[in-house]
Amino acid sequence: MADMLDWTGASLENLDMAAFEARADEMAARLVEETGAGRLPFLSMPYAAALKEDLAQLKDFIKAFDHMLLLGIGGSALGARALQQAFFPQQGQPGHSGPCLWIADNVDAYALEAYLAKLPPEKTVVVTVSKSGGTIETVGQYFILKEWMHRRLGDAWSEHMLLVTDEKQGFLRAEAGKYGITTLPVPDNLGGRYSVLSAVGLIPALFLGMDIDALMAGAQEVATPLADPKLTGEELAAHGSFQLAAWGAALLEKGFDEMIFFAYIPLWAKFGDWFAQLWAESLGKEGRGSQPIPAVGVTDQHSVNQMFMDGLRNKACLFLTCPSLPAGPKFPMDLPDQFAYVRGRDFGDLLQAEALGTRMALSDSGVPLVELLMGDDGPRQAGKLIALLGAATIMTGWLMGINPLDQPAVELGKRLAKARMNADGLTEEKASLNAFLTADRDMREF
Known part of the structure; x- marks a missing residue:
């Protein structure tokens, strides 16, 4: 049919x-x-041929691990989770003994501590996904996992890392160059919510053994x-x-x-x-x-x-x-x-x-x-x-009559969160934050 x-x-x-x-x-x-003009790579997919080659070369590397811990949030994680449930449901079923994908998509201390306590670092690859390389929820987890890997594996820590980020710039791109970490790019003009059919979603799909060629062909x-x-x-x-x-x-x-x-x-x-x-x-x-x-x-x-x-x-x-x-x-x-x-x-x-x-x-x-x-x-x-x-x-x-590719309102909350953590600059945001925190509150016990 x-x-x-x-x-x-x-x-x-x-x-x-x-x-x-x-x-x-x-x-x-x-x-x-x-x-x-290259502004809709979600549709034109000019990166597809090169990505297939990259994934073919990456397959043996990621298949050597039993666990993949994906660090990402929003569009860096939602597509991967959808594909995991759709085509690898056995991980959530009794008796599973195959590869395991874990997705750290929130600022969740309970979950992060469980990963640190229970994942075997020698059998785990950590995949950090951030186009900008500055998403603090994701990069913050990367800092902690980097330290954990280094403490447990010594100089071999970088061999258990994979970065998916901008091809030319950003903090994670600099980390890749500094430590020789394997990377795959997020194509230019490809926003997170449109990125599942790039390395963002296809790396975890490949790890779990999904038919990524069929997925791409359908798209x-x-x-x-x-x-x-x-x-x-x-x-x-x-x-x-x-x-x-x-x-x-x-x-x-x-x-x-x-x-x-x-x-x-x-x-x-x-x-x-x-x-x-x-x-x-x-x-x-x-x-x-x-x-x-x-x-x-x-x-x-x-x-x-x-x-x-x-x-x-x-x-x-x-x-x-x-x-x-x-x-x-x-x-x-x-x-x-x-x-x-x-x-x-x-x-x-x-x-x-x-x-x-x-x-x-x-x-x-x-x-x-x-x-x-x-x-x-x-x-x-x-x-x-x-x-x-x-x-x-x-x-x-x-x-x-609106732009479906940006998200201006989301950025305000991010700036205010950074102001709360006392990041440099953000003068206006810090003033707004101070006014909010010092205002009289209507607090009622329940």
Whole structure:
């Protein structure tokens, strides 16, 4: 079965899609300009051939380790975690004895101390991912792991390190040159939330034995037409990513300012978290945007689905399904009469039935819904999904008239955190921080 977008429940009759669809020529011209100038490597992937060679040369190095500790945050970790759960679920299952990927994606002293206490340094490679080389949450962990490795392994510490950072500049690039640490680059103009199909996500995928060639091929199947220097508006109008972008922009005009990502492929649930950063950080600008809500089927039928069905009518939904998931064991035949309807049925039938029921109920409740119907749950399909949603997000931003590639508001919080740690400079931030900390507080015991 082919991968499909089912628009049956998208409420197209209630949305002014035509105004955005009419801008296909404009969007095609912009894609040609931006990809031609190298500003959208997520779509054009000019780095792909060199990256495949680098990964081939790196394979024996990383396969020599039993553990990989990935230091990264946001886009430097969310894609890797999604791929890990989707294609290497055995690490979280009983009896696992193969390679283990650990992701340190927060300022979490409990977790970091556990890694230091329990990971065998001689069998561990530490991968630090920061494009700028200055992300303090990540580089701060690198400092601690560097000291730990040096203390336990002596001069061999650098042989257990791998840096993924800017090719030419930044602190981590300087560290690589100083200590001879193996590195792979993050391509120019490739923001973290768009970087999963670079070394950022593919190094941990390679370590776990995933089919990264299929993953990349799937992504290129979707993205390559969008990077064609001869792309026309007619061709773009027929592309699923543009159709989703026009839908997303039209939804916002009608007040649908929340986007549910409902995953009924259980192992793909973490793609919801990946999508949440992609959608929120790209489109939440200038007092506008659409709040992403990751949800997992069937788990969230028993929690937040009440709000989806019967709450404020401001929600739309991307509904992820795959009819060809494993059947699983069969239900026993000797069940009580009240459960007779599942006697002898495959356990997997229940998931498909729940997905159908929820999709119909959401539509009946007035939630505009597009079903992302995957023909398979393999890596090629995951690559297609990543490219589809990334491209749709970029074009939704353009149709809104905002820049989907920056994140200005996020930077303020980072500067204030650095001011709190008394970093040099940041005069205005330190003044704001002092005013905040010395103001009267309304404190109440509970």
